[in-house]
Amino acid sequence: xxxxxxxxxxxxxxxxxxxxxxxxxxxxxxxxxxxxxxxxxxxxxxxxxxxxxxxxxxxxxxxxxxxxxxxxxxxxxxxxxxxxxxxxxxxxxxxxxxxxxxxxxxxxxxxxxxxxxxxxxxxxxxxxxxxxxxxxxxxxxxxxxxxxxxxxxxxxxxxxxxxxxxxxxxxxxxxxxxxxxxxxxxxxxxxxxxxxxxxxxxxxxxxxxxxxxxxxxxxxxxxxxxxxxxxxxxxxxxxxxxxxxxxxxxxxxxxxxxxxxxxxxxxxxxxxxxxxxxxxxxxxxxxxxxxxxxxxxxxxxxxxxxxxxxxxxxxxxxxxxxxxxxxxxxxxxxxxxxxxxxxxxxxxxxxxxxxxxxxxxxxxxxxxxxxxxxxxxxxxxxxxxxxxxxxxxxxxxxxxxx
Amino acid sequence: xxxxxxxxxxxxxxxxxxxxxxxxxxxxxxxxxxxxxxxxxxxxxxxxxxxxxxxxxxxxxxxxxxxxxxxxxxxxxxxxxxxxxxxxxxxxxxxxxxxxxxxxxxxxxxxxxxxxxxxxxxxxxxxxxxxxxxxxxxxxxxxxxxxxxxxxxxxxxxxxxxxxxxxxxxxxxxxxxxxxxxxxxxxxxxxxxxxxxxxxxxxxxxxxxxxxxxx
Numbered sequence: 142x143x144x145x146x147x148x149x150x151x152x153x154x155x156x157x158x159x160x161x162x163x164x165x166x167x168x169x170x171x172x173x174x175x176x177x178x179x180x181x182x183x184x185x186x187x188x189x190x191x192x193x194x195x196x197x198x199x200x201x202x203x204x205x206x207x208x209x210x211x212x213x214x215x216x217x218x219x220x221x222x223x224x225x226x227x228x229x230x231x232x233x234x235x236x237x238x239x240x241x242x243x244x245x246x247x248x249x250x251x252x253x254x255x256x257x258x259x260x261x262x263x264x265x266x267x268x269x270x271x272x273x274x275x276x277x278x279x280x281x282x283x284x285x286x287x288x289x290x291x292x293x294x295x296x297x298x299x300x301x302x303x304x305x306x307x308x309x310x311x312x313x314x315x316x317x318x319x320x321x322x323x324x325x326x327x328x329x330x331x332x333x334x335x336x337x338x339x340x341x342x343x344x345x346x347x348x349x350x351x352x353x354x355x356x357x358x359x360x361x362x363x364x365x366x367x368x369x370x371x372x373x374x375x376x377x378x379x380x381x382x383x384x385x386x387x388x389x390x391x392x393x394x395x396x397x398x399x400x401x402x403x404x405x406x407x408x409x410x411x412x413x414x415x416x417x418x419x420x421x422x423x424x425x426x427x428x429x430x431x432x433x434x435x436x437x438x439x440x441x442x443x444x445x446x447x448x449x450x451x452x453x454x455x456x457x458x459x460x461x462x463x464x465x466x467x468x469x470x471x472x473x474x475x476x477x478x479x480x481x482x483x484x485x486x487x488x489x490x491x492x493x494x495x496x497x498x499x500x501x502x503x504x505x506x507x508x509x510x511x512x513x514x515x516x517x518x519x520x521x522x523x524x525x526x527x528x529x530x531x532x533x534x535x536x537x538x539x540x541x542x543x
Numbered sequence: 544x545x546x547x548x549x550x551x552x553x554x555x556x557x558x559x560x561x562x563x564x565x566x567x568x569x570x571x572x573x574x575x576x577x578x579x580x581x582x583x584x585x586x587x588x589x590x591x592x593x594x595x596x597x598x599x600x601x602x603x604x605x606x607x608x609x610x611x612x613x614x615x616x617x618x619x620x621x622x623x624x625x626x627x628x629x630x631x632x633x634x635x636x637x638x639x640x641x642x643x644x645x646x647x648x649x650x651x652x653x654x655x656x657x658x659x660x661x662x663x664x665x666x667x668x669x670x671x672x673x674x675x676x677x678x679x680x681x682x683x684x685x686x687x688x689x690x691x692x693x694x695x696x697x698x699x700x701x702x703x704x705x706x707x708x709x710x711x712x713x714x715x716x717x718x719x720x721x722x723x724x725x726x727x728x729x730x731x732x733x734x735x736x737x738x739x740x741x742x743x744x745x746x747x748x749x750x751x752x753x754x755x756x757x758x
Binding site: 333 | 723725727729730741
């Protein structure tokens with residue numbers, strides 16, 4: 142009798158007891174349950190919710206790994222321990238020193254995010270007496286990737302509890318939530334502890350502790366620098382594309398996000414319509430701002446000049462618009478469900494993201510706010526798309542019968 | 544028989560819990576969101592509403608047989624406006640700082656749905672003593688929620704209670720702040736008041752399943 146059979150026997154023995162859902166969660170995570178349908182099966186597919194979630198996590202893994210190295214690299218570059226990496230496979234980037242500093246900072250974020258989040262999920266599963274929901278598997282991975290590396294762990298725990306309970310459980314759990322839980326967590330942190338979530342001191346580890354010292358570490362992002370009309374700083378186009386820049390843990394490397402996007406699109410988990418339309422929306426807003434600058438309506442004295450004059454295509458490489466488009470906007474629960482709705486939904490996310498980015502220099506990243514806003518509107522968009530379709534077909538019927 | 548009959552006690556106690564104007568009837572939410580960032584204005588607001596609703600209910604109840612029903616809303620408004628102006632003037636005279644803090648919201652007691660609701664639903668059909676108890680009860684129910692929300696918002700948002708630094712000094716880094724605690728800026732913002740009220744409703748309904756509506 143193998144381990145699987147033993148687990149199954151245990152499950153049968155304790156069926157219906159209070160802690161059963163918690164046990165079942167671990168059981169089904171490891172093995173396929175023994176229950177099978179009693180009548181004939183109609184659809185045979187291995188990609189249940191758990192497998193889908195695991196696929197997303199796999200597509201996030203490169204970003205996390207890169208984020209760990211990058212957290213150490215940003216610190217080491219500023220202290221002068223390593224010189225700037227020139228190519229993607231440079232040993233200046235992929236070395237043990239970078240990894241150890243980064244891992245020391247990033248892994249606790251991952252552990253806290255999963256530990257607290259799953260604990261809340263288990264508690265709710267036991268109270269409600271149903272199976273533990275898989276939704277947090279992805280959320281728990283996304284959360285460490287979208288926060289600054291130095292965020293205190295207790296703040297993260299409170300935010301995770303808030304995000305899971307208020308963002309998801311009160312609506313009835315995974316699949317019923319209106320707002321993306323990972324972004325709810327980020328929004329909570331952003332409004333509750335703004336000094337840890339924005340500004341020029343939090344994006345590189347150690348920057349907060351060294352404020353005011355002669356060897357102070359600058360923790361500013363490219364967006365922050367642009368918002369103050371200071372240009373791109375020391376970062377080249379290639380740095381931005383490969384991801385050797387300060388920012389939230391996992392969102393810097395555009396190359397790896399594109400790889401993740403391909404995994405999601407090819408496995409048909411992420412909607413290419415949403416990703417594409419988000420980027421189109423961002424580009425159009427960028428073009429409008431470029432047009433405004435070219436027409437001379439906004440001059441260099443304006444506080445919006447720095448971000449407005451960024452070439453429209455470059456908006457995709459700074460900040461987290463790409464990460465948001467690929468991993469956040471495509472969340473199947475909170476996005477629009479209809480194909481036409483997805484185009485509208487994505488386009489507005491991109492459009493509003495860049496608008497917030499330019500018009501709010503104090504908090505120069507608006508992607509998460511834009512996605513949360515459109516999460517709220519997604520059902521409305523779907524409603525009107527459906528209504529439009531019904532009307533169209535009704536008209537067609539009328540023409541036919543007339 | 545004591546001062547309060549069994550029925551009278553229910554008039555006072557019901558609105559405190561199972562018939563609470565904020566959490567069950569969902570009235571008077573606007574002011575609950577606006578002035579509960581700190582405990583002191585919450586309490587002053589609660590006391591003001593107790594005064595206005597208690598007296599207002601008595602006045603309306605005394606006049607209930609002579610008010611022509613076509614113009615009763617206007618009469619009710621005049622009564623409540625008079626009382627609110629009294630409260631406003633008293634605050635301006637004796638607690639100017641507080642009055643500035645509460646600003647327009649004292650004036651807005653006039654539009655507080657709870658007050659018009661009690662006038663219409665109770666005072667117009669009952670005697671002055673009952674109306675008084677009902678008014679005080681409902682205002683107390685409103686005040687209790689205000690004070691709970693204000694307590695949590697001030698404690699977690701500013702680290703103070705009534706302005707006293709109960710968690711230590713956030714600038715000097717004493718008390719809890721010495722070990723890295725920080726105030727939750729979200730608590731001071733109105734959306735968090737809505738969430739706190741929501742949590743109170745959640746707790747209340749899960750303790751008393753009779754409150755849950757059937758779909």
